[in-house]
Amino acid sequence: MRGTRLAVGVVALLLLLTWLALRSSSTQLQGAQAALNALDTMEASESALDRDLLRARAGLLGNYDPLVLEIDTIRQTIVTLRRSMRADPAITFAIDRLAWTTERQEAWTEQFKSSNALLRNSLAYFSRFTTALSEDGLQSGAAQQVSRISAAIQHLTLDTSPPVAAEVDGALDAMSTDGLSLDQTDAVHALVAHGRLLRNLLPATDRNLKNLFSLTSRQQREAIRTAVMTRIAASDRKASRYRYVLYGVSVLLVALIGVFGVQLESRARALRRRADIEHVIAGVSTSLIGAQPGELAGRIEHALESLAECVTADRAFFVAAGPAAARYRWSRPGAELPADWPRQEMLAEALPPYHDAPLPATGQSTSSDKRPGRCGSSCGSSPKKLCIAGSEAGDGLSGWLGFEAVSGRLRARQGDLGLFGMAFDAIANAVSREALERERGNLEVKLQQARRMETIGALASGIAHNFNNIVAAILGYAEMAQGVTADGSRAEESIGEIRRAGERARDLVEHILTFGRRSDLRRERVDLDALIAETRSLLDATLPGRIQLTVHPASTGRMEITGQMAQLQQVLLNLCNNAAQAIGDGDGKIEIGTGLVETAVSMQLDHGRLAAGRYALLSVTDDGPGMDEATLNRIFEPFFTTRTDGNGLGLATVLEIVREHLGGVRVESRPGAGTRFEIWLPCYVAAGMTDPPRPETDAHGDGQIILVYEPDRGRLLRHEEILAALGYEPLGLTVRSEAIAAVAASPTGFDAALLCQGREPLLDLATAMHRRAPELPLVLATASAEDYGVRALADAGVSEIVYLPLQSAELAGVLARCVTPALQLRAAEAGGSDEMHRERQRSKLGSLALPEAVHNGSG
Numbered sequence: 001m002r003g004t005r006l007a008v009g010v011v012a013l014l015l016l017l018t019w020l021a022l023r024s025s026s027t028q029l030q031g032a033q034a035a036l037n038a039l040d041t042m043e044a045s046e047s048a049l050d051r052d053l054l055r056a057r058a059g060l061l062g063n064y065d066p067l068v069l070e071i072d073t074i075r076q077t078i079v080t081l082r083r084s085m086r087a088d089p090a091i092t093f094a095i096d097r098l099a100w101t102t103e104r105q106e107a108w109t110e111q112f113k114s115s116n117a118l119l120r121n122s123l124a125y126f127s128r129f130t131t132a133l134s135e136d137g138l139q140s141g142a143a144q145q146v147s148r149i150s151a152a153i154q155h156l157t158l159d160t161s162p163p164v165a166a167e168v169d170g171a172l173d174a175m176s177t178d179g180l181s182l183d184q185t186d187a188v189h190a191l192v193a194h195g196r197l198l199r200n201l202l203p204a205t206d207r208n209l210k211n212l213f214s215l216t217s218r219q220q221r222e223a224i225r226t227a228v229m230t231r232i233a234a235s236d237r238k239a240s241r242y243r244y245v246l247y248g249v250s251v252l253l254v255a256l257i258g259v260f261g262v263q264l265e266s267r268a269r270a271l272r273r274r275a276d277i278e279h280v281i282a283g284v285s286t287s288l289i290g291a292q293p294g295e296l297a298g299r300i301e302h303a304l305e306s307l308a309e310c311v312t313a314d315r316a317f318f319v320a321a322g323p324a325a326a327r328y329r330w331s332r333p334g335a336e337l338p339a340d341w342p343r344q345e346m347l348a349e350a351l352p353p354y355h356d357a358p359l360p361a362t363g364q365s366t367s368s369d370k371r372p373g374r375c376g377s378s379c380g381s382s383p384k385k386l387c388i389a390g391s392e393a394g395d396g397l398s399g400w401l402g403f404e405a406v407s408g409r410l411r412a413r414q415g416d417l418g419l420f421g422m423a424f425d426a427i428a429n430a431v432s433r434e435a436l437e438r439e440r441g442n443l444e445v446k447l448q449q450a451r452r453m454e455t456i457g458a459l460a461s462g463i464a465h466n467f468n469n470i471v472a473a474i475l476g477y478a479e480m481a482q483g484v485t486a487d488g489s490r491a492e493e494s495i496g497e498i499r500r501a502g503e504r505a506r507d508l509v510e511h512i513l514t515f516g517r518r519s520d521l522r523r524e525r526v527d528l529d530a531l532i533a534e535t536r537s538l539l540d541a542t543l544p545g546r547i548q549l550t551v552h553p554a555s556t557g558r559m560e561i562t563g564q565m566a567q568l569q570q571v572l573l574n575l576c577n578n579a580a581q582a583i584g585d586g587d588g589k590i591e592i593g594t595g596l597v598e599t600a601v602s603m604q605l606d607h608g609r610l611a612a613g614r615y616a617l618l619s620v621t622d623d624g625p626g627m628d629e630a631t632l633n634r635i636f637e638p639f640f641t642t643r644t645d646g647n648g649l650g651l652a653t654v655l656e657i658v659r660e661h662l663g664g665v666r667v668e669s670r671p672g673a674g675t676r677f678e679i680w681l682p683c684y685v686a687a688g689m690t691d692p693p694r695p696e697t698d699a700h701g702d703g704q705i706i707l708v709y710e711p712d713r714g715r716l717l718r719h720e721e722i723l724a725a726l727g728y729e730p731l732g733l734t735v736r737s738e739a740i741a742a743v744a745a746s747p748t749g750f751d752a753a754l755l756c757q758g759r760e761p762l763l764d765l766a767t768a769m770h771r772r773a774p775e776l777p778l779v780l781a782t783a784s785a786e787d788y789g790v791r792a793l794a795d796a797g798v799s800e801i802v803y804l805p806l807q808s809a810e811l812a813g814v815l816a817r818c819v820t821p822a823l824q825l826r827a828a829e830a831g832g833s834d835e836m837h838r839e840r841q842r843s844k845l846g847s848l849a850l851p852e853a854v855h856n857g858s859g
Helices: 002-023 029-058 065-084 089-135 140-158 162-174 182-214 218-289 296-310 344-348 416-483 490-509 528-542 565-583 650-660 713-725 736-745 763-772 790-795 808-830 834-846
Strands: 315-321 326-331 374-378 385-391 398-404 524-527 547-552 560-563 588-599 613-622 664-669 675-684 705-709 729-733 752-756 778-782 798-803
Touching: 002 218, 029 065, 029 089, 029 182, 029 218, 065 089, 089 140, 089 182, 089 218, 140 162, 140 182, 162 182, 218 296, 218 416, 296 315, 296 326, 296 398, 296 416, 315 416, 385 416, 398 416, 416 490, 416 790, 416 798, 490 528, 524 528, 524 565, 528 547, 528 565, 528 588, 528 613, 547 565, 560 565, 565 588, 565 613, 565 650, 565 675, 650 664, 650 675, 705 713, 705 736, 713 729, 713 752, 713 808, 729 736, 736 763, 752 763, 752 808, 763 778, 763 790, 778 808, 790 798, 798 808
Parallel strands: 547 588, 705 729, 705 752, 752 778, 778 798
Antiparallel strands: 315 326, 315 398, 374 385, 385 398, 524 560, 560 675, 588 613, 613 675, 664 675
């Protein structure tokens, strides 16, 4: 470092001395002399041009070559003047004016050459016709008129004043062809025509010539000449001053040599101190690299203590923002930390004033793109505080490393900031590694869950195929038996019940616990009373006789809801069977109730938020043992069960079906007081209604922007409709390169990205997008979770996995977990509410330079 600075100083000094030596000599004399010679050449060329113009007007110049040569010479002198005086703006302006004058002079010369050539040609023809008429023996009157015209034209060639021109006009007008032969008449007409042409050409040519003589560049040349001479004199004076400066620099150089000797000792002490700090940082890095899970906090505090010793600080802190937000502090005994330490002002002093971001609490994150890449500064002007801001470009982690002295002063220098930046990197890398391990564990749990769901789906698919064959046989034999029994008989009635039960079983097979593979919901109007009556007939045949089943119909009369009869019946069957299993071997009672509820405002249930409207309330109550709060919080989780013979999918299926029917669920239970399930479903209360109210579920978006990648355009439209229905703003893409370009154009322009797997894997696309937008939540939609490993997903930046085909309930929950925290974080960083942040996001998205092939969906 010192050698580099010394080499730079020596080179700079040599350059300075060379520059002063050059400036102390007059280097502009050659250019000025060339300019003066060019001005003399121009003056001579203009004089020759004036002379040759007069010769051409008098007809003494055989051709125009001298004029062309003189104009070229004048033009070349302008080029010479520009080249030699280009460094002086004032002289350049005068040269520009002189160039404009010469251009006008050249244009008028060309105009004179054209008019004078025509004039000479017309005079020749006029003379020819005059001679021919004189020799043709004209009558005396005609001959006198021709002579008058010839005399007037000759006079006009010498004097082009208006009276002479009027004399020519009179002579031409008086010319008559009476009594002339046909040939003589034609000759007279030609003579008059050339006479009129000469009458106009001669005054015009003389005016052009007068303009050329009046357009002189003498004053401009003299102004340039004066400016050049002034510049030469000024250059001589400046060279004299630089000679004095060169002498002063030489004296100063001698003094600097002495100063350098004094600084050598100070540099040696600084190198020893730097080596000590680097040794401490190396030890910190080694300690943090070998940290096991659970040991990181203690080792970071020990690292802060070691670093504080280097600068004699009483307190030290490390605050990490971004995805791995964390806070670590250390203080000496007797210098205990206040509750709000490190204070906001400490962090603000390490950042530019316009990036005065709030201090993030533990567990929150701050966007790293607002932090300087590797900058640090002493906090304020006080030597008692030091704060370094740093950022990790790889994973978006940013934060601060700071020190404070309570009694005394910090022993820190400006050169130490780079070293403490290295210390920040070591601690930040350790925090990032621990956060990645936690994320890897969470992702592994989600991946195992997805694989279990896939296994259940494959098993149910095989069972459904075989069970459909059995049900088909039952329905076929029931239909044949019904055809040979007497109408209205008991046997015919029983066979009808068998047939209806078989048909219901056939419908239920399509919806056997296929989480993530549920088919599109085919809606129809369902009578709630008929649904309960048919379900009761099935429950009477399956529930134990010790359990009493009671139905309490609503007093409001008939109610209709929309959905699938089989799925809604599955909800009642699952709830009642769960209630019977909860009651156990003793006697018990299950009650099914219905009612009509109208709400004028949105209402939050235990699972789902309902918009204002009218709802059918379906309740199932049992007098079983009830549930404690811990069990109540988990009953809808897939595979969670309190029974050894249960599979944990019954209530999860209930919640999924209710959400697909745009409804909500409320549960009330206490140990020893039984359980009550309430199912709220949008209903029809009038014949004119065609659509039920749309629920406001917790998982719905509020205009967040979701980038959707799906190679198949037909499926892309379907995905966009689902996202739009969930309240998001979808932006669809079918080409990988366009998806990467859109994210690269605005890393914070999207709130999440949904990547749908086609025929090719998506980890490379996810990796590319994660590299360009580290904080963008990535959701992977796949038909098989077996295609990916946990480590590969974590390295690619994938936050969540959903199952194809997409289902609204599952997708809404995943996006709520991904988008909402990120939106709150960005809004907190940028300042303002979530809605203000969304408006900024939409405005940013509208200004993106997206590819033309981008497909903007229903959002």
